[in-house]
Structure formats: structure tokens, C-alpha cells
Amino acid sequence: MGDTLDSAKAARPRRSDARRSIDAILNAARIVLGERLDASMEEIATRANVTRQTVYAHFPSRDALIAALIEGAAAEYLALLDDAELDTAPPADALAAFLDAGWRFIGRYPLILNPTLTGIPRPKTNDPHDVVPPRLERLIQRGQRAGDFDRSAPAGWLAAAVIGLQHAAAAEIAGGRLTADEAAALCLQSTLRLCGSGGTSANPR
Incomplete structure (x- = not known):
């Protein structure tokens, strides 16, 4: 014993x-x-x-290390979104917080902006490709119901467009055409206008 x-x-x-x-x-x-x-x-x-x-x-192997790093990064990103109060904050502020979570994630994991990072397996759990769009769509739907966002476009389409805008802004940073602050400000402004909130938020980056 x-x-x-x-x-x-x-x-x-x-x-x-x-x-x-x-x-x-x-x-x-x-x-x-x-x-x-x-x-x-x-x-x-x-x-x-x-x-x-x-x-x-x-x-x-090196691939195994990178795969584990990506797995952990996905969990961290979702934790940032959990802290962003996407389901409770005023819709325009929640949308700004959604984008800010993305920028903080990119700041912590700049390797994801590297265009040569290819062939990496997607996370086995909490894959942002599967989890993030529905959460953003739910936020946009809440804003539409409250009258804060444009109701003429489907929430799913707006969610895809917002994600695309942030990806485009990240590519501008990676290409050295915009600083991180410039890209974040332009992305927020464009996102709010896209969703019909008038391009303003009480919680800018």
C-alpha cells in the first residue's frame, strides 16, 4: 500500500x-x-x-508541434469571444468586441498571417471555421431584431461578409500596406456600415 x-x-x-x-x-x-x-x-x-x-x-515532428499550436490557438480565440459578451452587450458594441477579439488573437499568433503557412490540419475541436460564423450570425440577428442593424440582408450573409472584411484587413497588415491600428479602424468602420449601424460604436478599438 x-x-x-x-x-x-x-x-x-x-x-x-x-x-x-x-x-x-x-x-x-x-x-x-x-x-x-x-x-x-x-x-x-x-x-x-x-x-x-x-x-x-x-x-x-515539426508538423505535430504546429498542429498542437493551432489547436491551442483555436481554444484561445474562442475564449476571447466568450469574454466579449457577444450575446449581451449592445449590438454595435458587441460587433466591435467581436472584431477586437480577432485582432488580439492575431497579435498573439502573428504566424497565422503568414501566407506560406499551408497544409496545416484544422483543429479537431473548437474549429473557428465551424464555431465562429454561427456566433456572429446570432449577434447580427439580435441587432436586427433590436433595429440596430439593417434587416434587408440575411444575417448569414452579413456574418460571412464581416469575417471576409477582417480577413482582408489582416491581409493588408501582412502585406505591409496598413498598420494594425489602421486596418482595425477601417475594418470596424466598414463593418458597422455594412451592418447598417451608421459606422459608429460606443466601444471603438
Whole structure:
């Protein structure tokens, strides 16, 4: 019995150490790959302050590491949307908060703006492609019912257009044609006008 308890106690610190290593590696990958997508596993290990062997012990390949990073990024993005009060804030403010969550996410994960990031599998859970459009559509429908947004266009169409606007603005940042602040301001203004709110919000970025 005593041996079993001792083994359980020893296993807990090992699991805790492993979790810390994984978190450090993923955070290092987020930063290093955001600066240069072709960074090596060795560079990521150095940034994480672990050995290269430790990185490979948790992530058998570079693709596996990037896939795990994307999985975690998706969860973080949805958490940002949860904090944005999309279902309760005044519709125009909620729409601004929706966009702001996207910009904060991009600021934390600049690698997603890299046009050479291709062939990466979509997240297995909480895929923003599946989860985000319905949430935005629900927000727009709420604004239409309240009379804050234009009712002449389907909410699904407006949601797709808003997402497209933010993607276009992000591409302008990636291409160096706009700063992040310029792109965010133009995207918000265009989005509010698209939805028929008059281009104003009480909560601009």
C-alpha cells in the first residue's frame, strides 16, 4: 500500500513537469514561428529553455508541434469571444468586441498571417471555421431584431461578409500596406456600415 502511494506521489510531479515543458514549448513555438516560420526545432527548444530531445519527446515532428499550436490557438480565440459578451452587450458594441477579439488573437499568433503557412490540419475541436460564423450570425440577428442593424440582408450573409472584411484587413497588415491600428479602424468602420449601424460604436478599438 505504501509503495502504491509513493508511486502516485512521484507520478504527479512528473506529470506537472511534463505539462510545464509542453506549455513552455508551445509558447516558444508561438513566438519563434511568429517571427520566422522556418525556425528550427532547435531554436524553439532554446527559446523554451529545454533540450531538443525534450521537444521531440512531446512532439514527434515539426508538423505535430504546429498542429498542437493551432489547436491551442483555436481554444484561445474562442475564449476571447466568450469574454466579449457577444450575446449581451449592445449590438454595435458587441460587433466591435467581436472584431477586437480577432485582432488580439492575431497579435498573439502573428504566424497565422503568414501566407506560406499551408497544409496545416484544422483543429479537431473548437474549429473557428465551424464555431465562429454561427456566433456572429446570432449577434447580427439580435441587432436586427433590436433595429440596430439593417434587416434587408440575411444575417448569414452579413456574418460571412464581416469575417471576409477582417480577413482582408489582416491581409493588408501582412502585406505591409496598413498598420494594425489602421486596418482595425477601417475594418470596424466598414463593418458597422455594412451592418447598417451608421459606422459608429460606443466601444471603438
